[in-house]
Amino acid sequence: MIIYIKLLLTAFFWGGTFIAGRMLSDHVSPASAAFLRFTIASILLFLLVLKVEGKLPLLNKKQFIAMLFLGLTGVFTYNIFFFKGLKLITAGRASLIIANNPIIITLFSAYLFKEKLNLIKITGIALSVFGAVVVISKGEPWLLLSGSIGLGDFYIFMCVISWVLFSLIGKTILSDISPLVSIAYSSAIGTAALFFPAFSENIIHNFFIYTPIDWLCIAYLGIFGTVIGFIWYYEGIKTIGPSRASLFINFVPISAIILAFFILNEPITLSLLTGAVFVSTGVIMTNTRIRTKSIQAVSG
Numbered sequence: 001m002i003i004y005i006k007l008l009l010t011a012f013f014w015g016g017t018f019i020a021g022r023m024l025s026d027h028v029s030p031a032s033a034a035f036l037r038f039t040i041a042s043i044l045l046f047l048l049v050l051k052v053e054g055k056l057p058l059l060n061k062k063q064f065i066a067m068l069f070l071g072l073t074g075v076f077t078y079n080i081f082f083f084k085g086l087k088l089i090t091a092g093r094a095s096l097i098i099a100n101n102p103i104i105i106t107l108f109s110a111y112l113f114k115e116k117l118n119l120i121k122i123t124g125i126a127l128s129v130f131g132a133v134v135v136i137s138k139g140e141p142w143l144l145l146s147g148s149i150g151l152g153d154f155y156i157f158m159c160v161i162s163w164v165l166f167s168l169i170g171k172t173i174l175s176d177i178s179p180l181v182s183i184a185y186s187s188a189i190g191t192a193a194l195f196f197p198a199f200s201e202n203i204i205h206n207f208f209i210y211t212p213i214d215w216l217c218i219a220y221l222g223i224f225g226t227v228i229g230f231i232w233y234y235e236g237i238k239t240i241g242p243s244r245a246s247l248f249i250n251f252v253p254i255s256a257i258i259l260a261f262f263i264l265n266e267p268i269t270l271s272l273l274t275g276a277v278f279v280s281t282g283v284i285m286t287n288t289r290i291r292t293k294s295i296q297a298v299s300g
Contacts, residue, residue, distance in 0.1 A: 003235060003236055003239045003240060004240075006232040006235060006236065007232065007233070007236045007245060007248040008248060008251065009232065010228075010229045010232045010233050010236070010248065011248050011249060011250075011251035011252050011255055012251070012255045013224040013225055013228065013229045014225060014229055014249075014252045014255075015095065015251070015252045015253070015254070015255025015256035015257075015258075015259055016220065016224065016225065016255070016256075016259055017220075017221055017225035018086065018091035018092070018094055018095045018256040018259075018260065019091050019256065019259045019260055019263050019264060020217040020218075020220045020221050020225065021033070021082060021083055021086040021091070021217075021221065022086045022090070022091040022094075022260070022264060023213065023214075023217050023263075023264070024083065024086075024214060024217045024218065024221075025083060025086045025087040026087075027210065027211065027214050028083075028206070028210060028214055028218075029083075029198070029201035029203075029206070030079075030080055030082075030083035030084045030087070030201075031080060031083075031194055031197035031198040031200075031201055031203075032198045032201045032203040032206065033079075033083045033218065033221075034075075034076075034079035034080060034082070034083055034194050034198075035191060035194040035195055035197075035198035035203065036198075036203075036218045036222070037079070037218055037221040037222045037225075037226065038075055038079070038187050038190055038191040038194065038222065038226070039191055039222070040218065040219060040221075040222030040223065040226075041187055041191075041222040041223075041226035041227050042184065042187045042188045042191050044222070044223065044227045045180070045183060045184035045187055045188075045226075045227060045230075046184050046188070048180065048184070048227070048231070049180055049181055049184045052180060053178075053180075053181065057177075057181050059177075059185065063176070063177055066169065066170075066177075066182075067182065067185040067186050067189055068189055069165075069169050070166055070169055070170060070182065070185075070186035070189070070190075071185070071186040071187070071188070071189030071190035071191075071192075071193060072189070072190065072193060073162050073163075073165040073166040073169065074162065074163060074165075074166030074167075074186060074190065075186060075187055075189070075190020075191065075193075075194070076190045076193045076194055077158070077162040078159050078162035078163055078166065079190075079194070080194075080197070081155045081156065081158040081159045081162060082094075082155075082156070082159050084152075084155045085152045085153075085154075085155030085156035085158075085159065086152075086156075087152070088150060088151055088152025088155065089150060089152035089153060089156065090260060090264075090266045091256055091259075091260040091264060091266060092253070092256055092257035092260045092261075092266055092268070092272055093135055093153075093156075093272065094152075094156045094256075095252060095253040095256035095257065096131070096132065096135045096253045096257075096272070096275050096276060096279055097132055097135065097153065097156045097157060097159075097160065098156060098159055098160055098163075098252075098253075099128075099132075099249075099250070099252065099253045099279045099280070099283060100128055100129070100132050100160060100279065100283075101160055101163050101164065101167075102249065102283050102286060103124075103125050103128045103129065103282065103283065103286055104160055104161075104164045105164055105167050105168070106121065106125065106286050107125065108164060108168055109168070109171075112168065120285050121285065121286050123282075123285060124281070124282040124283065124284070124285025124286035125282060125286055126282070127278050127279075127281050127282035127285065128278065128279050128281075128282025128283055128286065129282070130278050130282075131274070131275040131276070131277070131278025131279035131280075131281075131282060132275065132279060134271050134274050134275040134278065135271060135272060135275035135276075135279070137271075138269070138271050139269070139270065139271030139274070170182065179234055180231075180234070183230055187226075233245065236248070249283070250280045250283050250284055253276055253279065253280070254276060254280065257272060257276060
């Protein structure tokens with residue numbers, strides 16, 4: 001029972017990252033916000049690695065190259081686009097676009113790793129994509145044919161591409177290193193890369209003029225949105241399995257929309273609600289495993 005509560009809270013925390021990011025976007029530059037978020041997260045993650053592993057595992061050349069790619073995709077580019085996108089579009093809208101991560105990963109996995117797609121998964125993909133189209137077009141899909149997609153939507157979609165690359169790279173080359181160690185190293189590498197654009201945004205000067213609310217949002221992103229969310233999500237994977245744990249991610253856009261309504265006064269439009277239903281249904285269907293008779297016979 002406790003693990004389900006943790007997974008629900010994780011979805012809530014991750015939904016809250018869109019709110020915190022939106023609140024930061026008016027005062028803190030994208031690279032600076034990302035750099036500060038992952039500085040906090042990296043410190044806490046390495047302390048956790050020391051506690052769990054008893055030491056800091058050293059990386060060989062192959063592992064370091066993998067960490068480099070993970071840090072540049074899942075931390076550096078993802079967060080640059082995340083904060084740039086939230087400057088331009090609402091938190092609820094952004095969360096629904098990013099909710100298509102599992103769909104895109106499923107498609108690439110089918111192509112690269114020959115994972116099978118059944119009718120239910122294909123239907124789920126179609127529903128989710130349609131839901132995203134409804135959200136991006138604000139209920140007028142035909143506008144997409146005229147190229148009427150905002151820059152903010154493009155930035156958030158690039159978040160999806162960055163996370164897909166992060167996930168596929170990890171799946172391909174990180175079978176010999178624990179998730180905690182990999183996320184700690186990739187977080188640190190991404191943080192180091194973020195320093196340079198953050199420096200160009202004059203972070204050293206701005207560091208002393210950020211408001212208490214800015215620091216509260218940064219701390220939330222680093223502690224709850226990254227470290228605690230990561231730990232509890234992987235506890236869920238270990239306890240109830242990746243398929244069942246991943247279903248809780250469907251609550252992320254829902255929590256983001258609700259929080260955005262109460263905290264940011266963002267309107268809940270019909271197109272947003274419609275898109276949320278289609279995206280959530282599609283992701284659930286895509287991640288649902290159907291047991292065949294032969295499998296049931298073996299497991300029974």
